[in-house]
Amino acid sequence: xHPLTIAFMLALLxxxxxxxxxxRRQVAHVEAHRTTIPAGFEAAVTAADHAxxxxxxxxxxxxxxxxxxxDSAIVLALTLGGGIALIGHxxxxxxxxxxxxxxxxxxxxxxxxxxxxxxxxxxxxxxxxQRFGFNRTSPATFFADQLKGWAIGLVLGGGLSAGVLWIxxxxxxxxxxxxxxxxxxxxxLVTWAWPRVIAPIFNRFAPLQDAALRERIDAxxxxxxxxxxxxxxxxGSKRSSHGNAYFTGLGREKRIVFFDTLLSSLxxxxxxxxxxxxxxxxxxxxxxxRLVAGAAISLVxxxxxxxxxxxxxxxxALGVPVRSDAAALLLFLLAVPAFTWVVSPLLAAxxxxxxxxxDEFAARHSDARSLAEAxxxxxxxxxxxxTPDPLYSAFYDSHPPPPARIERLRAxxxxxxxxx
Ligand SMILES: [Zn+2]
Numbered sequence: 001x002h003p004l005t006i007a008f009m010l011a012l013l014x015x016x017x018x019x020x021x022x023x024r025r026q027v028a029h030v031e032a033h034r035t036t037i038p039a040g041f042e043a044a045v046t047a048a049d050h051a052x053x054x055x056x057x058x059x060x061x062x063x064x065x066x067x068x069x070x071d072s073a074i075v076l077a078l079t080l081g082g083g084i085a086l087i088g089h090x091x092x093x094x095x096x097x098x099x100x101x102x103x104x105x106x107x108x109x110x111x112x113x114x115x116x117x118x119x120x121x122x123x124x125x126x127x128x129x130q131r132f133g134f135n136r137t138s139p140a141t142f143f144a145d146q147l148k149g150w151a152i153g154l155v156l157g158g159g160l161s162a163g164v165l166w167i168x169x170x171x172x173x174x175x176x177x178x179x180x181x182x183x184x185x186x187x188x189l190v191t192w193a194w195p196r197v198i199a200p201i202f203n204r205f206a207p208l209q210d211a212a213l214r215e216r217i218d219a220x221x222x223x224x225x226x227x228x229x230x231x232x233x234x235x236g237s238k239r240s241s242h243g244n245a246y247f248t249g250l251g252r253e254k255r256i257v258f259f260d261t262l263l264s265s266l267x268x269x270x271x272x273x274x275x276x277x278x279x280x281x282x283x284x285x286x287x288x289x290r291l292v293a294g295a296a297i298s299l300v301x302x303x304x305x306x307x308x309x310x311x312x313x314x315x316x317a318l319g320v321p322v323r324s325d326a327a328a329l330l331l332f333l334l335a336v337p338a339f340t341w342v343v344s345p346l347l348a349a350x351x352x353x354x355x356x357x358x359d360e361f362a363a364r365h366s367d368a369r370s371l372a373e374a375x376x377x378x379x380x381x382x383x384x385x386x387t388p389d390p391l392y393s394a395f396y397d398s399h400p401p402p403p404a405r406i407e408r409l410r411a412x413x414x415x416x417x418x419x420x
Pocket of ligand 1: 281354
């Protein structure tokens with residue numbers, strides 16, 4: 001057996017063990033605290049809310065554990081099990097030109113992965129979210145979303161696949177540098193097109209009508225010297241009662257998007273503070289930092305792929321006897337995550353640092369107490385657990401654990417906030 005085969009299987013197994021171990025820790029920790037509301041939350045969260053959040057977290061972890069097992073089995077079946085090789089053999093038999101054959105190979109495997117993931121998506125939407133009262137997706141909306149998603153995947157995934165395969169076939173041994181540049185251009189194009197072309201395929205975006213709230217938001221934007229093109233309300237309630245707010249777009253074309261579900265559950269001061277937090281990610285340059293880090297990571301990825309794709313053993317060790325450019329891309333996409341998951345805690349810690357910084361910014365330019373109130377309301381509405389396992393949270397969570405985050409915000413709000 002080739003050393004890479006053994007390393008791949010061990011890495012996959014190690015990842016699975018860590019995922020299951022952390023999920024079990026999370027379940028145990030959340031269940032142990034099911035009847036104890038953490039200090040400082042008693043006024044806003046009832047015993048029933050707290051128990052519901054615990055049950056929801058545990059139910060999601062149980063599905064997550066099953067899915068981790070299932071995903072590992074699929075990765076194994078496609079690589080060492082010969083799935084990629086079989087699909088490659090089938091599309092090659094047609095005798096079409098190389099780039100077309102390669103594109104079909106990639107799309108065939110992507111389609112298989114999409115179909116394989118469908119049972120879990122259906123279960124989450126119509127069983128799990130339904131049971132806890134969050135689901136508002138009708139079967140018709142779900143079906144339409146799937147069709148739209150497949151069509152967009154076919155256009156974007158097919159275009160990108162064909163482009164990269166063409167570069168691999170024509171740009172010589174340093175193709176990976178050209179491929180990386182094409183990947184960056186594609187990322188920028190999708191970032192530009194997302195709010196304009198893609199998001200409106202799924203949701204309706206209407207300009208914010210509430211004049212008083214709009215005035216409040218404009219005052220905040222002026223205070224922070226921030227220019228946004230428009231403020232929109234999105235019909236998030238079409239699919240789920242979970243609320244959210246986000247920024248989108250680049251440069252002068254930035255837009256603010258509120259889910260209608262968020263606007264209906266928070267008061268004006270709370271909405272302003274949530275917006276101030278989101279704005280901070282722009283003002284503190286978190287978004288450009290992430291883009292640059294993403295570009296650097298993908299450059300390393302392309303360089304590694306450039307080298308691996310020339311090694312005969314890379315294909316043979318991962319279950320593909322006949323080498324091809326499409327197989328190199330597929331093996332890279334499926335096998336590399338088995339090794340790179342070890343850096344995910346670093347990325348999560350980096351993100352949590354940004355969250356604390358954005359909270360401090362919101363405290364300076366808006367109001368820390370309103371933000372704390374808004375977050376507690378959102379934790380409650382979304383049934384987010386207030387008592388995550390510390391290790392689980394450190395490994396995965398992009399946001400700080402609720403008690404630590406709220407405690408900091410209350411400290412920032414100063415002694416006035418502590419007065420009754
Ligand atoms: Zn944030």
